[in-house]
Amino acid sequence: MLPIDHLYRTARLLPDSVAVESDSTALSYRELALRVDALAAHVQSIVPGCRNRIAICGHNSLAHYLAILATYACGNTWVALNPQNSKRDLDRIVEVTRPALFIVDDDCLDKFTPNGAPVLIATDVSGGTGFESIIRRHGGDRPNRDGVTLDDLQAIKFTGGSSGVPKAVQQPYRVGSTVHLHMRLMYGYHGGDTGLAVSPLTHAGGTYILPLLAVGGRTILLRKPAAPAILDAIEQRGVTRMFLAPTLLYALMAEQQRQPRDTRALHSITYGAAPMPVEKIRQAQAIFGAKIDVTYGQTEASQCLTGATREQLADERHAGTVGRPGPLVQVEVMDAQGRILPPGESGEVVARGDLLMKGYLDNPELTAATIVDGWLHTGDLGAFDEQGFLTIRGRLKEMIISGGFNVYPTDVEAALSKHPGVHESIVFGLSDEKWGERVEAAVRLRDGASVDAAELIRFVKAEIGSVQAPKAIHIVADLPRNEVGKVVRREVRQRFEQDEPGAASKVQP
Structure with missing residues (x-):
């Protein structure tokens, strides 16, 4: 049918x-x-x-x-x-x-x-x-x-x-x-x-x-x-x-x-x-x-x-x-060696079953790299809990390794969302000589809110610690989006990758 x-x-x-x-x-x-x-x-x-x-x-x-x-x-x-x-x-x-x-x-x-x-x-x-x-x-x-x-x-x-x-x-x-x-x-x-x-x-x-x-x-x-x-x-x-x-x-x-x-x-x-x-x-x-x-x-x-x-x-x-x-x-979390991980451990989300595509049009190489042994590799990082509920922690390529520690952008964004002055945020990593990658964020404030970057950085440190806290926060008037309204992290990162590190607070167009 x-x-x-x-x-x-x-x-x-x-x-x-x-x-x-x-x-x-x-x-x-x-x-x-x-x-x-x-x-x-x-x-x-x-x-x-x-x-x-x-x-x-x-x-x-x-x-x-x-x-x-x-x-x-x-x-x-x-x-x-x-x-x-x-x-x-x-x-x-x-x-x-x-x-x-x-x-x-x-x-x-x-x-x-x-x-x-x-x-x-x-x-x-x-x-x-x-x-x-x-x-x-x-x-x-x-x-x-x-x-x-x-x-x-x-x-x-x-x-x-x-x-x-x-x-x-x-x-x-x-x-x-x-x-x-x-x-x-x-x-x-x-x-x-x-x-x-x-x-x-x-x-x-x-x-x-x-x-x-x-x-x-x-x-x-x-x-x-x-x-x-x-x-x-x-x-x-x-x-x-x-x-x-x-x-x-x-x-x-x-x-x-x-x-x-x-x-x-x-x-x-x-x-x-x-x-x-x-x-x-x-x-x-x-x-x-x-x-x-x-x-x-x-x-x-x-x-x-x-x-x-x-x-x-x-x-x-x-x-x-x-x-x-x-x-x-069937949805699982897998490590880089192809092993299915138990609840509580983070890895790439993989899936197989009747929802999978037939492949990418006229691109057998990319198809073979994405569907391996019947498993679709989503590129998303996630972890299951003991009740079988999945938490997504970001894209595999978007995970930030700062000072040797894994930083998940979604964790930082969740901390920023708790501040009463924050309407929306997007977190990204930029190359850094000292840290390897430094954590930065672009933040759109609520209408009428008056908050500077230093205050937001202190707030995140109190919520999740210094390792995950942004080294710089950019207060922006708006964020670039695709045709369905999703913020395009790549474009945000490109906008700020030439900036010097520091707790930036100026409003960007």
Whole structure:
């Protein structure tokens, strides 16, 4: 059974239930299935057969949502083009993947350079042109995906790349099927759920489509992820669950304190894509209640390698962990010699099972270096506790060795987050003649806070000791982020690597 089959099953069982809403448009499951089939049939009239690469560039629009499902419905491979990325990055994706067809929101035509393949403009389905005319023309038609199996490619997605060089990850339909099952079993998705698609559909927003379709839930598409609009949707449209990167969750917390909304309908905010200090988790729980979940994974092993529910994160013993492994994956911590380590010992997080990618596109050497003896090497440092909960301590390459001691950036960031004046921080290591590497941090203060670097350094020393305390702290107005709002540690480090060591406190642009 392919992931898209859950849409058709729900359309038979709950044909009149609302499946998706965008602005003033709502589609029932019956209407959604008919539109997906019509669009998929049209796609196959342009590029016959299955297993073609279909590049989709759009916002969180109904047209984008339909295009993704139609790609699955005709057994093709989705190539995600996020319009928030640079034209250079999108052109590279196009060059590497060589799509057979482009489906593009009308305001995204200038975001990339097509490779000569046909371009289908996806205007809003209620606009009378574009998809609307296609759906009228192909109403009642069905796509053909005979022979497509779970081992065929569902998507090619690109990692952010800690090295700065994105890699093309091949995700088979098996991954999509496993992700949806993990979410249902680990987080209790059900037919009464209303999910708010806040993150881009090219990223986590698209991942959460199928679990909601499988249980007969409703998805609300939010075009712009602004904190006031998110809270308004929760209050006015009965949103029960959503996924947020920590940065956006912090903005939501600040907005809720500034102008409270009724969030009683909400029962789950799942965070992921970046670590969240325990202090921030506690603040979020104080504002929204015990509604914070966590998921951990990566493009090479999609959500959820591990996860913890809101009840588990409310337990002091598990706060700050990323939970336990999902039922269809094995997750361990391994040392440099390939030995699996016992609870309490830190090493590289490795995984095997049905969530793993097929490999990197056209890069067998990198694939072989990443998947060794069936184990995916994530590049993350972590440790399990005796109850099987995993704590991530940072990237293997980001661990700082200062004066012969291992310093984990996440430990320092967690200490900084306890200071009442700190909104957000990022910790990094720089070369140093005396220490080998010196610990430094860039800190964004809370609005109205007045704190200098020396005070923050003293605070961290009191929390975790002198060895891990930064030698310099840079007070910044903002931090560089990628298209999903995650702070890019590499860019922060590059900004300050030419500075002389010292307790810097000047505000950087």
